[in-house]
Amino acid sequence: MSYDWRDVVVSPTVTVKQALQKLDEAALRIVLVCDGAMHLQGVVTDGDIRRALLKGVGLETEVRHVMNSSPTAVSSSVSRSDAIAIMQSKSILAVPVVDAGKLVGLQTLQKVKSTQQYDNPVFIMAGGFGTRLRPLTDNTPKPMLKVGERPILETLLLNFIKSGFSNFYISTHYLPEVIKDHFGNGSKWNVNITYVHEDNPLGTGGALGLLPNSTPELPLIMVNGDVLTAVDFERVLDFHVGNQALATMCVREYDYQIPYGVVVGDGERIVSMEEKPIQRFFVNAGIYVINPEVFKNVEKNNRIDMPTLLQGYIDNEEDVLMFPIHEYWLDIGRMDDFKRAQIDIKGLGI
Structure with missing residues (x-):
């Protein structure tokens, strides 16, 4: 099953609750935070939100306050195999693809749902x-x-x-x-x-x-x-x-x-x-x-x-x-x- 990375792009001013809805709907386990010109501002994962909740951050807080503003990213010139190697080395499921500061894609391990027993x-x-x-x-x-x-x-x-x-x-x-x-x-x-x-x-x-x-x-x-x-x-x-x-x-x-x-x-x-x-x-x-x-x-x-x-x-x-x-x-x-x-x-x- 494939997912469009554009479905998980949000602005920095959406609420944590709205970001959670994106996480659940798209099932990519990541939300990409961008400004109006598609410049990547940060990413938000399920773990980021759980850590924020532990710190007392409310669901109506703007997502910019909980996002990772320095995420791992790759350029479009990086091959799929190299992107996978980067994700595996950092134990992450996805990396945004960024050229000249602008978001142009998303590489994932396609582990939307584990089949592990x-x-x-x-x-x-x-x-x-x-x-x-x-x-x-x-x-x-x-x-x-x-x-x-x-x-x-x-x-x-x-x-x-x-x-x-x-x-x-x-x-x-x-x-x-x-x-x-x-x-x-x-x-x-x-x-x-x-x-x-x-x-x-x-x-x-x-x-x-x-x-x-x-x-x-x-x-x-x-x-x-x-x-x-x-x-x-x-x-x-x-x-x-x-x-x-x-x-x-x-x-x-x-x-x-x-x-x-x-x-x-x-x-x-x-x-x-x-x-x-x-x-x-x-x-x-x-x-x-x-x-x-x-x-x-x-x-x-x-x-x-x-x-x-x-x-x-x-x-x-x-x-x-x-x-x-x-x-x-x-x-x-x-x-x-x-x-x-x-x-x-x-x-x-x-």
Whole structure:
């Protein structure tokens, strides 16, 4: 499949949000920032945007503030093979072609979507009661509620399969037979599914202790079974491995606007005032990558939540990192979320 590099040219004044839309639509994993005369000002990649989000940059910020203003580029006289060698040596997927300061093309490795297959285990938590979605969950586990034409859990499974994963573990507790009857051993999708059953709820981390000893000793991706998302799981895994992390937590930016004017004082003296300020936080997205030394050491039948589990490693100054996600993400916990998901799924392409 080919893509026109002109589709990813933007001006320096477009917002980060608009640049993200270009990244997602064109699938070239790069945006080219140019002035009106097509002079290259910089480039923006998915990694540039994630690093900006970690620094607190908002999605409405102009893209010129987050772009790489000194990107690697080649001239049109550079051969395709030499351009590939440059990209491989710098571990990048694309280089702009520039003559006399003007953008005239783009060389890529054509790695729009990897066909790599992963042996890494994927652990999906599907044991919850879904009490806030009753009566829908009276006879159906929450991950098996249909969003669009498929259960939430099946959509999640298909996203992983599309990314090259085939080794799945599903934790069950509430109405496990509904899940097992639908998915079986995974042969319908040419994947392997192993079930671990919680006799008693063990928290978001406790079920790790029930994984069989045969679980591959590779970084494990763990995700809540009620999450609807377009996250690229390959990128999450690449980030984790590339940064040699012990554990990685995916986080989502959450904005909260204080509905009043905030006053900062020093004693009786007012120092500053701000009308209805917006505070930004990162919240847990319920998606993790953890190394074998983490999941192999969770005690069997010990109730523990993932934040508590990871906090122990953080206290020991281990490398527990966060990966900001800007892709679509929805935790289907309430009826309003479920109704929203029914609308959103139509335009997601997942």
